[in-house]
Amino acid sequence: MSKKTLVLGASLKVDKYSNMAVNRLKQSGHEVVAIGLKQGTIDGVSIDTDLMPYKDIDTVTLYLNPKNQASYYDYILSLNPKRVVFNPGTENPEFYNILEMNDIDFEVACTLVLLSTKQY
Structure with missing residues (x-):
């Protein structure tokens, strides 16, 4: 089943995990949208470099360190995703609490591992 996913912190650099995630999500049949610093x-x-009002987002997968996440809290909440995936290096207990208060599930996991083990 396809899960429309927002990759937040997407990079054009092929050696970055966010770039690999976009590729693997697509290869796995998921609809993907992405926001990064460079178009x-x-x-x-x-x-996209602007915060787009995407519809029907199932999962937001984060590739932003915790201090850079705070300015995106309201935006992510506005998308009303089913879950947020905190990839390695993005762990953020403050945001976990905010998500819990808004009934949004979260996982501290690696998107690439979830995909490769068919747990996505």
Whole structure:
């Protein structure tokens, strides 16, 4: 089942995990949207630099360190995702609490591992 996913912190650099995640999500049949600092495309997925009012987001997968996440809290909540995935290096107990208060599930996990083990 396809899970529309927002990759937040997407990078055009092919050696970055966020870039790999966009590719693997697409290869796994998921619809992908992405926000990053620089516009461009990854495997046909446009990277937006503005906070877009995406609809029907199932999962937000984070590639931003905790101090850079705070300015995105309200935006992520506005998307009303089913879950947020905190990839290694993005762990953020403050945001966990905010998500819990808003009945949004979260996972501290690696998107690439979840995909490779069919747990996504």
